[in-house]
Amino acid sequence: xxxxxxxxxxxxxxxxxxxxxxxxxxxxxxxxxxxxxxxxxxxxxxxxxxxxxxxxxxxxxxxxxxxxxxxxxxxxxxxxxxxxxxxxxxxxxxxxxxxxxxxxxxxxxxxxxxxxxxxxxxxxxxxxxxxxxxxxxxxxxxxxxxxxxxxxxxxxxxxxxxxxxxxxxxxxxxxxxxxxxxxxxxxxxxxxxxxxxxxxxxxxxxxxxxxxxxxxxxxxxxxxxxxxxxxxxxxxxxxxxxxxxxxxxxxxxxxxxxxxxxxxxxxxxxxxxxxxxxxxxxxxxxxxxxxxxxxxxxxxxxxxxxxxxxxxxxxxxxxxxxxxxxxxxxxxxxxxxxxxxxxxxxxxxxxxxxxxxxxxxxxxxxxxxxxxxxxxxxxxxxxxxxxxxxxxxxxxxxxxxxxxxxxxxxxxxxxxxxxxxxxxxxxxxxxxxxxxxxxxxxxxxxxxxxxxxxxxxxxxxxxxxxxxxxxxxxxxxxxxxxxxxxxxxxxxxxxxxxxxxxxxxxxxxxxxxxxxxxxxxxxxxxxxxxxxxxxxxxxxxxxxxxxxxxxxxxxxxxxxxxxxxxxxxxxxxxxxxxxxxxxxxxxxxxxxxxxxxxxxxxxxxxxx
Amino acid sequence: xxxxxxxxxxxxxxxxxxxxxxxxxxxxxxxxxxxxxxxxxxxxxxxxxxxxxxxxxxxxxxxxxxxxxxxxxxxxxxxxxxxxxxxxxxxxxxxxxxxxxxxxxxxxxxxxxxxxxxxxxxxxxxxxxxxxxxxxxxxxxxxxxxxxxxxxxxxxxxxxxxxxxxxxxxxxxxxxxxxxxxxxxxxxxxxxxxxxxxxxxxxxxxxxxxxxxxxxxxxxxxxxxxxxxxxxxxxxx
Numbered sequence: 001x002x003x004x005x006x007x008x009x010x011x012x013x014x015x016x017x018x019x020x021x022x023x024x025x026x027x028x029x030x031x032x033x034x035x036x037x038x039x040x041x042x043x044x045x046x047x048x049x050x051x052x053x054x055x056x057x058x059x060x061x062x063x064x065x066x067x068x069x070x071x072x073x074x075x076x077x078x079x080x081x082x083x084x085x086x087x088x089x090x091x092x093x094x095x096x097x098x099x100x101x102x103x104x105x106x107x108x109x110x111x112x113x114x115x116x117x118x119x120x121x122x123x124x125x126x127x128x129x130x131x132x133x134x135x136x137x138x139x140x141x142x143x144x145x146x147x148x149x150x151x152x153x154x155x156x157x158x159x160x161x162x163x164x165x166x167x168x169x170x171x172x173x174x175x176x177x178x179x180x181x182x183x184x185x186x187x188x189x190x191x192x193x194x195x196x197x198x199x200x201x202x203x204x205x206x207x208x209x210x211x212x213x214x215x216x217x218x219x220x221x222x223x224x225x226x227x228x229x230x231x232x233x234x235x236x237x238x239x240x241x242x243x244x245x246x247x248x249x250x251x252x253x254x255x256x257x258x259x260x261x262x263x264x265x266x267x268x269x270x271x272x273x274x275x276x277x278x279x280x281x282x283x284x285x286x287x288x289x290x291x292x293x294x295x296x297x298x299x300x301x302x303x304x305x306x307x308x309x310x311x312x313x314x315x316x317x318x319x320x321x322x323x324x325x326x327x328x329x330x331x332x333x334x335x336x337x338x339x340x341x342x343x344x345x346x347x348x349x350x351x352x353x354x355x356x357x358x359x360x361x362x363x364x365x366x367x368x369x370x371x372x373x374x375x376x377x378x379x380x381x382x383x384x385x386x387x388x389x390x391x392x393x394x395x396x397x398x399x400x401x402x403x404x405x406x407x408x409x410x411x412x413x414x415x416x417x418x419x420x421x422x423x424x425x426x427x428x429x430x431x432x433x434x435x436x437x438x439x440x441x442x443x444x445x446x447x448x449x450x451x452x453x454x455x456x457x458x459x460x461x462x463x464x465x466x467x468x469x470x471x472x473x474x475x476x477x478x479x480x481x482x483x484x485x486x487x488x489x490x491x492x493x494x495x496x497x498x499x500x501x502x503x504x505x506x507x508x509x510x511x512x513x514x515x516x517x518x519x520x521x522x523x524x525x526x527x528x529x530x531x532x533x534x535x536x537x538x539x540x541x542x543x544x545x546x547x548x549x550x551x552x553x554x555x556x557x558x559x560x561x562x563x564x565x566x567x568x569x570x571x572x573x574x575x576x577x578x579x580x581x582x583x584x585x586x587x588x589x590x591x592x593x594x595x596x597x598x599x600x601x602x603x604x605x606x607x608x
Numbered sequence: 609x610x611x612x613x614x615x616x617x618x619x620x621x622x623x624x625x626x627x628x629x630x631x632x633x634x635x636x637x638x639x640x641x642x643x644x645x646x647x648x649x650x651x652x653x654x655x656x657x658x659x660x661x662x663x664x665x666x667x668x669x670x671x672x673x674x675x676x677x678x679x680x681x682x683x684x685x686x687x688x689x690x691x692x693x694x695x696x697x698x699x700x701x702x703x704x705x706x707x708x709x710x711x712x713x714x715x716x717x718x719x720x721x722x723x724x725x726x727x728x729x730x731x732x733x734x735x736x737x738x739x740x741x742x743x744x745x746x747x748x749x750x751x752x753x754x755x756x757x758x759x760x761x762x763x764x765x766x767x768x769x770x771x772x773x774x775x776x777x778x779x780x781x782x783x784x785x786x787x788x789x790x791x792x793x794x795x796x797x798x799x800x801x802x803x804x805x806x807x808x809x810x811x812x813x814x815x816x817x818x819x820x821x822x823x824x825x826x827x828x829x830x831x832x833x834x835x836x837x838x839x840x841x842x843x844x845x
Contacts, residue, residue, distance in 0.1 A: 069775030
């Protein structure tokens with residue numbers, strides 16, 4: 001590079017960083033957003049870019065480097081100008097995603113995980129991108145491409161080879177279908193924006209809280225904490241000097257196999273934003289965040305438009321609907337590829353521009369959340385339902401579902417069924433009924449609640465979707481009898497090892513050990529002793545992990561061993577100890593060097 | 609009358625705001641720890657201080673003491689768990705005690721002896737972690753890092769220098785230093801920093817001080833870590 005070109009490149013880099021900083025008011029708590037914005041211009045964050053960001057924000061460079069390193073979609077090494085990331089959730093893998101990635105790599109003469117020598121393109125895998133009902137899918141430069149098949153892969157590689165800008169790619173590549181298959185109270189609702197809010201403002205904050213309490217609404221993120229109780233705790237908590245209360249909508253929908261929040265944010269964004277505004281009214285919050293997972297970046301501009309319209313209509317901003325003191329606005333923060341940020345305290349850390357490491361609890365976010373302020377973190381679906389409750393009342397809502405699990409639940413159905421998509425059922429629905437509705441014939445297993453959930457066998461299909469029976473955040477993956485349930489568990493275990501934040505010892509090391517164990521079985525070196533080891537690791541993960549990720553990481557195997565033991569036994573080579581490698585094969589080099597190939601230069605079957 | 613909780617059946621007095629670990633330590637009961645440090649807020653990452661309360665395993669350092677709480681620490685189930693956690697730490701790094709300058713002064717090693725972990729349990733990961741010898745006075749041997757973040761916190765909160773941070777995540781997590789070159793020699797660390805003296809294992813080493821005290825006569829060669837930890841607590845009163 002000539003001196004002039006180098007100087008120009010540096011000036012461009014500095015300018016890109018400075019623009020990103022300016023867009024976010026050079027606020028250190030917005031570090032993650034600044035890094036995302038800078039990378040959009042620069043493709044990757046070079047050492048110099050990281051230094052500049054750190055200097056301008058008055059942060060330690062090491063800390064900025066640590067944040068860049070934490071998130072999968074921030075790159076501290078050069079990447080291709082075209083980056084293709086194939087979703088590796090198990091459903092899409094079974095639909096042929098790995099073969100499609102290989103095909104793309106062959107067409108473009110590249111190796112997975114490596115940038116082509118001309119810097120043009122790279123292909124790799126990424127965790128589920130929320131397209132399980134229309135996969136195989138991929139992110140190309142962060143944008144979602146669905147419905148991949150050989151034909152589309154060939155077209156894609158041609159477009160990349162000819163260096164066609166993504167703006168000029170066929171629109172249908174980026175089409176994301178809603179696939180709403182069953183509508184109930186939420187998905188058939190036709191409230192006009194502001195209707196529920198007007199009603200609530202007329203009745204007052206106390207009445208709204210009472211309605212949510214009467215409705216017995218419980219969090220749809222999976223844990224099922226009572227929403228009214230969370231709000232009450234948050235409302236009662238003392239806000240720090242100069243701070244207020246905060247409402248966060250958790251749209252970091254990262255659980256493999258779930259995509260119902262994507263559909264809500266596409267079709268019912270007003271319900272979600274109105275729910276956030278109602279939450280703000282109930283607890284006295286003045287600031288709101290929508291934490292949108294990086295994989296859903298394509299939704300951002302539409303969501304921004306919705307927010308702008310709501311501001312124009314007086315549904316956001318100062319003195320909402322003319323009510324003095326009801327000041328509230330919502331800002332969208334993007335994630336950058338970290339499943340752990342779906343955990344509420346990790347999400348708050350991420351909102352503050354840090355690594356998404358779960359905090360020690362107590363204190364809980366309702367008293368000490370975003371920047372130490374009382375914070376209510378609620379799921380997208382929960383907030384959308386709040387809008388319904390505010391408009392139609394808690395009693396109406398409480399009559400739907402079961403007494404302990406009121407209302408409806410959105411289920412993201414994918415896998416071996418005729419009609420994958422989003423199904424809204426009243427709580428209490430049997431798994432068998434859902435399987436019937438989606439046209440799942442010959443299901444040998446239903447994975448409820450994603451990788452962290454439970455693997456149900458046919459004798460458990462009479463269980464009901466409810467907090468008191470089979471609780472779930474809403475993913476339901478169907479596996480028919482042709483599928484290998486060991487492969488399913490192995491996929492999930494790899495997922496957890498990849499997504500572990502690494503904060504605590506048991507999860508950081510345990511998920512990696514568990515991954516290696518299953519890989520050993522996969523390669524045909526397993527023995528009965530490995531199952532003992534697996535059980536010990538499972539127990540460690542469940543009992544000592546710092547947060548739910550590690551605690552749940554063992555679930556797929558525990559359920560697998562309980563319900564699908566044959567799939568594991570089939571992989572055990574011996575009842576006794578087996579080394580993780582083939583001793584005889586390891587001696588090949590020694591045999592070659594010594595020129596020997598007689599019987600005693602080999603380990604016999606019995607001794608190997 | 610001060611409030612008390614029970615640790616392995618013994619009443620332990622505490623004041624509001626104290627954790628189970630710090631109250632126990634003050635009362636002369638040792639609970640093992642690696643990432644906990646008396647002058648810092650609890651961190652809760654190593655999990656060595658795990659105790660059983662009811663049917664749950666919790667970190668004693670991060671659990672507020674409260675009246676009537678019953679914690680179990682010296683029971684087979686918890687000791688097994690701690691051994692397993694130590695085995696995990698030995699597995700993920702490269703720990704070769706006989707050639708390590710910190711042998712005998714190392715808390716990880718001392719805890720392994722204390723808990724009778726005398727052989728590895730898992731296959732070693734053997735990660736590739738090059739050392740950093742760029743600084744004139746300090747050597748960084750990342751092979752032994754256990755991610756307790758004591759150096760990170762000491763440098764940030766006490767030294768005010770922010771020399772260290774963690775990058776990447778999961779089992780790829782690694783310690784990084786505050787320099788564009790990635791080299792410690794290009795940072796402002798000095799030998800007198802708390803961060804340069806707080807490593808419980810053998811990552812942050814002072815140069816030109818190799819084997820000043822013979823192995824066999826070092827801190828934990830002479831006195832078990834449990835005794836020393838409690839003696840340290842008495843001294844600080």
